[in-house]
Amino acid sequence: MGTVQRVQQFIETKGISKYRFYQESGLSNGSLDKGENIGSDKCEKILYVYPELNPDWLITGRGSMLKEEKENLKPQINYENKGAPYYNIDFIGGFDLVMNNQTLNPDYYIDFAPFNKEGVVWCNITGRSMEPELNNGDYIAMKEMTDPIQYLPFGEVYGFVTNSYRTVKRMGKSDREGFIRLIPTNKSPEYSEQDIPVNIIRKVYAVLGSMHRLF
Known part of the structure; x- marks a missing residue:
């Protein structure tokens, strides 16, 4: 499973559409329909917008999808x-x-x-x-x-x-x-x-x- 598949899994878990994901992350439409992996610059954008996402899991697949510490998510x-x-x-x-x-x-x-x-x-x-x-x-x-x-x-x-x-x-x-x-x-x-x-x-x-x- 590459980063594209893991992002798609995260989107499904979060319960949002691809369109909403593209809006929030700033990635261009169709970015998740090309290949198995995305570049580090796109990963940085995703991790900035979704700070609850575990970067190690996103990039390597190791660990859990979400960070255990969520205090930084408070507005x-x-x-x-x-x-x-x-x-x-x-x-x-x-x-x-x-x-x-x-x-x-x-x-x-x-x-x-x-x-x-x-x-x-x-x-x-x-x-x-x-x-x-x-x-x-x-x-x-x-x-x-x-x-x-x-x-x-x-x-x-x-x-x-x-x-x-x-x-x-x-x-x-x-x-x-x-x-x-x-x-x-x-x-x-x-x-x-x-x-x-x-x-x-x-x-x-x-x-x-x-x-x-x-x-």
Whole structure:
């Protein structure tokens, strides 16, 4: 088993898609589809983004997949531009408007290695339609997508902005041409799937991860 196979095993264990892995690690699409091993520079990127991964296991296959010591995985708040900025605003309450205000400073920064990447921003999420996957009051890490929505993978969670509303849902394929399906995680009858036309969507943000409030 080479490093490529071990990375694929790690992805499966972590429960993320290849697309999400490429987004988080910065590796180009298809990097895991070529050969059995990847270069040391790519391994360094992976280990930086996923500090819980055991480097000895990744490179040689020896030992366990994950490090036993996980204290370094705890997010830290700071005011020194370390990590990704956090804005104390709800995505549904106008997060995209805040992002367009270049004069607004973040409340603080969250230093959390898996999400310390260019373009990533933390904000809040309210509502219960995505529970238990995303809980009311959680922090969510988001990044604006620049690719046309037609090229974004189905099955991932996104924040959608239209002229009328903002919502966080899993994107599914619609039976209607020119539409996508918004799928809530919560199976309560009050939350149902909804098809919306692609042409009303102004912005799309990938939801990269979430965590409960730090204090």
